[in-house]
Amino acid sequence: MSAARPYASILAVLALGAVLPLVTSSNILLNGMVVTLIVALAGYGWNLLGGYGGQFSFGHAAFFGTGAYACALLQQHYGLNAWVAFGAAVALGAAVGGGIGYLSFRSGLRGSYFALVTLAFAEVFRIVVNASPFFNGAAGVLLKLDTRPGNLQFASRASYCELAVVLVGIALVATRAVERSRFGAYLVAVRENENSARALGVDTFKVKLKAISLSAALTAAAGAFYVQYFLLINPELGFGTSVSIQALLAPIIGGLGTVFGPLVGAIALHELGEFAQGLLGGLPGADMALFGLSLILVIAFARGGVLSLVQALRWRVPGKPIEARP
Amino acid sequence: MTFILEVQGVTKRFGGLTAVDEVSLAVEAGSITGLIGPNGAGKTTLFSLISGFERPSQGHVMFRAEDITALPADRRAVLGIARTFQIVQPFAKLSVAENIAVGAHLRHRSRDEAIRSAREIAKRLGLGPILEKPAASLTVAARKRLELARALATEPVLLLLDEVLAGLNPSEMRDIVPVIRAIRDVGITVIMVEHVMQAVMNLCERVVVLNQGRLIADGKPREVTRDQRVIEAYLGKGAAARLEAAHV
Numbered sequence A: 001m002s003a004a005r006p007y008a009s010i011l012a013v014l015a016l017g018a019v020l021p022l023v024t025s026s027n028i029l030l031n032g033m034v035v036t037l038i039v040a041l042a043g044y045g046w047n048l049l050g051g052y053g054g055q056f057s058f059g060h061a062a063f064f065g066t067g068a069y070a071c072a073l074l075q076q077h078y079g080l081n082a083w084v085a086f087g088a089a090v091a092l093g094a095a096v097g098g099g100i101g102y103l104s105f106r107s108g109l110r111g112s113y114f115a116l117v118t119l120a121f122a123e124v125f126r127i128v129v130n131a132s133p134f135f136n137g138a139a140g141v142l143l144k145l146d147t148r149p150g151n152l153q154f155a156s157r158a159s160y161c162e163l164a165v166v167l168v169g170i171a172l173v174a175t176r177a178v179e180r181s182r183f184g185a186y187l188v189a190v191r192e193n194e195n196s197a198r199a200l201g202v203d204t205f206k207v208k209l210k211a212i213s214l215s216a217a218l219t220a221a222a223g224a225f226y227v228q229y230f231l232l233i234n235p236e237l238g239f240g241t242s243v244s245i246q247a248l249l250a251p252i253i254g255g256l257g258t259v260f261g262p263l264v265g266a267i268a269l270h271e272l273g274e275f276a277q278g279l280l281g282g283l284p285g286a287d288m289a290l291f292g293l294s295l296i297l298v299i300a301f302a303r304g305g306v307l308s309l310v311q312a313l314r315w316r317v318p319g320k321p322i323e324a325r326p
Numbered sequence B: 001m002t003f004i005l006e007v008q009g010v011t012k013r014f015g016g017l018t019a020v021d022e023v024s025l026a027v028e029a030g031s032i033t034g035l036i037g038p039n040g041a042g043k044t045t046l047f048s049l050i051s052g053f054e055r056p057s058q059g060h061v062m063f064r065a066e067d068i069t070a071l072p073a074d075r076r077a078v079l080g081i082a083r084t085f086q087i088v089q090p091f092a093k094l095s096v097a098e099n100i101a102v103g104a105h106l107r108h109r110s111r112d113e114a115i116r117s118a119r120e121i122a123k124r125l126g127l128g129p130i131l132e133k134p135a136a137s138l139t140v141a142a143r144k145r146l147e148l149a150r151a152l153a154t155e156p157v158l159l160l161l162d163e164v165l166a167g168l169n170p171s172e173m174r175d176i177v178p179v180i181r182a183i184r185d186v187g188i189t190v191i192m193v194e195h196v197m198q199a200v201m202n203l204c205e206r207v208v209v210l211n212q213g214r215l216i217a218d219g220k221p222r223e224v225t226r227d228q229r230v231i232e233a234y235l236g237k238g239a240a241a242r243l244e245a246a247h248v
């Protein structure tokens, strides 16, 4: 088997994503695409830790917000170049992930306890940022409009789209690479049975720490990109619970612990949100209610998410051989 | 004589219960030892103390003349101590090959090599035809083999087998006994907890007996099964005398 084959489908999807912004000039479509890709990217972060590692975080907003605020403030307070700030924001996100992971995993937190503690961290971040003048409190941070590629700001939405495709592409490739590595095998082993993993020589603490750092880095990148696109971040947009929920919904609805799950889930969520908007107008919270409903449906009828449904349908097509693996 | 493993005065208390009580035991490299005793005697606990899943309340565990009492389980696996679980704990959603590959990764960083090594071990243990099946779908016998295969994949020096024959039918047992003998024959030191005495007599050159956490007998299989204290541990006080009387 050639080494490139596992990446062929990823390249195909990315090529499609890269072509899309070139063939449309609809701002609504392009905007929808950017927003969807941001959710997907945040979801890729969550998927590494939750989908592959089985550690369900309820507080990925902590990383998203860290990425967004770090990227914005490093430019505004310290005059850093936007690209440099972006890189630093990702690194800081990884560090925050490592810190939260160290504290939670060292004390042996698992399952709902881990979920609650991550939720608590995100909430503490939100409250602190909301109250602190350094972060400009509830008003949030506005980035100065200065559209230059060197400043990581673009005049055209299509350019943002292309950059988002690149970022999601990195997440896709990273996910596939993890899947095919020893670290990935250990991560899945930790998800399936920590005791057995330890018996086979897996340092489960180290594996989880590595996973949460990588996970946080990806989600922080989503946050940093968000602020470059909207030029605005505030405590609710950065650290709000709905950010954490979207980061976990995308992979769960798309397909937990799969390479394309978060992307498929983010697209499904976006379409669902549009649908809610059309159906119920501006009714606040309508999209969240619909997200909740879809989550219930996925958990009740399609544990493997949309991707598993697609696969099941494919198997029913007559004439196609049924694969041995479920 | 070189001892690969030395358990020195090890005690394990769970609250008020003493599961393992000042046990000392030295195991020769390359040997195969049976660890027997009635239910609740402390056999599994002793395995957990050796493999690092429990810390002793007292005493030391030495591996290749090095004190490993403070080492966590995963570090001991790296040193070459592997165990199977009495209650099998497969990675349920992973295939047989992937399950074994996790073990193989301990000595092989590359995924392709780990999978290749896993397949090889699976074939050796008769798991070849079900390599791609998810572990959750396996029969009891196959799960036991998988547990054994995974442990073997870590390329251990010392292998602790906790009732790998339990729940198997006689023909499945007959199949696996030579597998265990082959493991010993490649030089891996084996300690096996087993209730199936026929297998113990067949495989082990030495048998140690635990009862209520204490080591009560240690010797050749034939000697141990004739030991008065061992018979009483299994059959109750006075049983040895009654058996003796019945024979006369």
Ligand SMILES: Nc1ncnc2c1ncn2[C@@H]1O[C@H](COP(=O)(O)OP(=O)(O)OP(=O)(O)O)[C@@H](O)[C@H]1O
Pocket (backbone or CB within 6 Å): B014, B017, B018, B019, B037, B038, B039, B040, B041, B042, B043, B044, B045, B046, B086
């Ligand atoms: N984690 C634990 N906490 C409390 N008590 C325990 C624990 N593990 C074992 N025990 C107790 O220690 C004693 C020894 O148990 P152990 O499992 O070692 O026995 P065993 O010889 O393996 O028995 P079996 O043949 O039934 O497998 C039992 O009384 C058991 O209930």
Ligand SMILES: [Mg+2]
Pocket (backbone or CB within 6 Å): B043, B044, B045, B086
């Ligand atoms: Mg036991």
